[in-house]
Amino acid sequence: MTVGAPGDRVVVRYAKGEGAPGDWRRDPSATRSDVTGTLVSVDADAIVVDRDGERITVPGDLVLAVRVLPDRAVRTSEIRELEAAAAHGWPGTDRETVDGWLLRAGGGYTRRANSAVPLSFGARADVAILSVIRRWYDDHGLPPLVTVPDRVLPPGTPADGVPQIRVVAMTRDIPAGPRHVAVPVDLSPTPSDAWSETVIGRRDEVVDRAVAVDVLRSVVDGTLLFASVVVDGVVVATGRGAITRSAEAAAPWLGLSCLWTHPDHRGRGIGSAVITTLMHAARGTGCRRTYLQVEQDNVAAIRLYRRLGFARHHGYGYVLL
Template identity: 45%
Template sequence: MFGDRPQIGDRVVVRHRITAPSDGTPVGYTRTDVTGPLLSTDPLRVQGPDGPVQVAADAVDSVRLLSRETVRNSEIRQVESAAANNWPGVERAHVQGWLLRAGGGFTRRANSAAPLDVTARLDDATVAAIRDWYADRGLPPLLAVVERLIPIGHIPAGTLEAPVHVLVRDIEHPPSAQSVTAPSDTPVTIRDAASDEWVRSYVDGRGDRVDLPTARQVVDAVVDGRLGFAEVRRDGRLVGVGRGSVTTAPDGTAWFGLTAVWCSPDVRRLGVARAVVDALTAWGVDHGATRAQLQVEADNDVAGAWYRRLGYGLHHRYGYVRL
């Protein structure tokens, strides 16, 4: 439901059938599980507690994606709260445990309701209040349904769209910002505000039809935090951008949030995106962050695998439901 296709390195649990030994020795059970990091998919290999385990494709009953480490519901709320402060939309309201956000329709995250409080429910009165709030702003009512925070049984079957993986990592020891450069020794510049060219490049890269003032309001918004906007130029032309934030979760953890990473198609696979990410991460540490989080669409295998290679791992998942 939330995007269950794992990437290499993700922790999984594989349930598979047991093949009876060739000597006819009986076995007391027919199925077993192996849990650990996914090493490969063809053949299917998982790092079990006693070493790698290879499972034949025709013996697999199921493969279930797990968070990299055991995660409590309260920890999911902490990350979601820091992420909501990082990309909060332009208008906000709290309704029965839900944070309602509006941002002129630019990006799902800035125009959806998130269940940040333990009291969040999907009863009829709450649904009606959420619908009314978005109707007053000419927006469709959209929920960001976070796994485990809202019971699966409360979500109508087949209604979840655009599943997202929330990835996290520790960042006490990132690369030095001074050592990070894009190709041709072009430095990564981080500014306190986004230029019009930065906003236009990000919007055009997404393929969104939105006016620039609306997009600017969304990318400029942060709650109780600070922002950094990265630029990489080649021959005076803007070829890479990224947005970093440092916001604080309710438990006091300072989180670096990575968003809006884009590079021009003609410089992809040349290290520009990596330079942007490394420079922004170092900037985040300089401003007190100790952990990092980002969101990547579950079906974006290329980006998901790339961020995992940078040390990120799955924390939790969410998706969107239209009321």
């Protein structure tokens, strides 16, 4: 069950019982109810939600479902637009478009570069197209993994299964004006060997290094920026910016990824400096909005990005066919 992270807007559906909040409809015959608000905390014992300044506690054994809401109303077309720009910013090294789906392969390096994603309006997820997807990934020696964004596919389709992992897409506007950073950040249109080794070495995948570098350097009709902070000759922070569009006439997005700061250097504003530098550089090209993607369970990162002005846009899951 997707629960969300503190700060998320949620709807908690619960069964009536001992310790349950009062039913907001004041219906004595109701066997279940719900509460909508901002998630404060969650554990096995209870979920706490702030509803208009009032903290509501729902016992864990009464919780039936939790639905995470975007921080603002988001149209399905906006989800599709952002997903298309993000797919162009992380397209893998081999790709093919089939019936509104983008099929991506990248030698097994990262889920994003090795999954199919529905991008076009009306993209289906019926048995026929999913069979094509399975064959395509089998030909590439990869598992048939699909990215399922919220609301883009009809519920109940064969691709609407239990996700292996849930991801949150968060967005914010890129501010105007001069940048203020705590440390110098180096920017380059290509990744240095040290940058690549740092990023690739942090992941568990056993992949060919050259293939992984190709994935990191791949973009569709866009521009890449590689940020790093070096202390005493060692890379202690990284970031990747991909400036792409969902379509030729659409406004560009800056996609942030590979955001990392060495544990010994955290808490000094280095990570914020990397993000600020990438946003400032992207704004100079006419880009006005940015996004990043973070795993739903990475609560610490979500909290950090909220403090930096990012808000939840939508979610998606990776489903193995």
